[in-house]
Amino acid sequence: MKETLLSALRFRHACKHFDKTRQIPGEDLEFILEAGRLSPSSMGLEHWKFIVVRTPALKTQLQGACGDQPQLGSCSAAVVILAKKAELAPDSEYVRALLKREVPQAEYEGLLRFYADFAQRVDLVAWSVAQCHIAAANMMTAAAAIGIDSCPIGGFDPAAVREVLDIDGRRYEVALILPLGYRAQPQPARHRLPLEALVEYR
Numbered sequence: 001m002k003e004t005l006l007s008a009l010r011f012r013h014a015c016k017h018f019d020k021t022r023q024i025p026g027e028d029l030e031f032i033l034e035a036g037r038l039s040p041s042s043m044g045l046e047h048w049k050f051i052v053v054r055t056p057a058l059k060t061q062l063q064g065a066c067g068d069q070p071q072l073g074s075c076s077a078a079v080v081i082l083a084k085k086a087e088l089a090p091d092s093e094y095v096r097a098l099l100k101r102e103v104p105q106a107e108y109e110g111l112l113r114f115y116a117d118f119a120q121r122v123d124l125v126a127w128s129v130a131q132c133h134i135a136a137a138n139m140m141t142a143a144a145a146i147g148i149d150s151c152p153i154g155g156f157d158p159a160a161v162r163e164v165l166d167i168d169g170r171r172y173e174v175a176l177i178l179p180l181g182y183r184a185q186p187q188p189a190r191h192r193l194p195l196e197a198l199v200e201y202r
């Protein structure tokens with residue numbers, strides 16, 4: 001089990017060029033999306049929405065919105081991860097319904113008050129985007145576990161991405177774009193700091 005997971009983590013890398021001739025089977029795409037859906041989120045608010053882009057013309061337009069990065073045009077599918085914004089307003093039906101699942105009835109009103117206070121103190125959009133990155137990480141690991149490559153793309157023009165996909169910017173922030181497919185080139189050497197440089201036991 002440990003080796004299986006480690007080999008998936010080692011297989012994953014930021015793939016720069018995908019094999020344009022290979023398409024991800026639908027059931028594999030669903031497996032990857034399911035890994036995103038099952039991800040943890042702060043207060044269980046499932047901050048994400050996934051737009052799966054497979055149409056060649058749309059992928060080409062997305063490439064333009066991502067500084068012409070070739071991953072977008074060559075991938076089999078690009079998952080555009082949107083972070084919820086409007087739905088996170090403290091009085092929204094969405095927040096009320098999802099927080100209700102989190103606690104016993106007796107604690108619900110207290111949780112709503114806590115959330116209303118929290119929402120005033122934090123940057124809700126940054127908080128929402130952070131949750132989406134957790135879903136993205138799980139999707140990348142799930143993809144790697146079944147031999148599918150990915151590359152997280154943060155280098156995009158948000159307004160241009162919104163325009164390509166007709167996304168309401170009041171409702172969603174573009175969090176990350178995740179092209180998926182099969183590598184066209186060998187995996188490059190990986191560079192990581194050693195654990196000793198990163199970990200302190202106390």
Ligand SMILES: Cc1cc2nc3c(=O)[nH]c(=O)nc-3n(C[C@H](O)[C@H](O)[C@H](O)COP(=O)(O)O)c2cc1C
Pocket residue numbers: 012013014015016069151152153154155156176190191
């Ligand atoms: C939030 C985030 C945004 C990223 N944006 C881009 C990007 O726009 N283009 C790109 O080629 N790689 C992007 N990367 C990939 C990183 O450059 C890459 O993960 C890092 O250099 C380590 O390489 P590895 O993933 O191959 O191990 C991004 C990674 C993360 C986590």
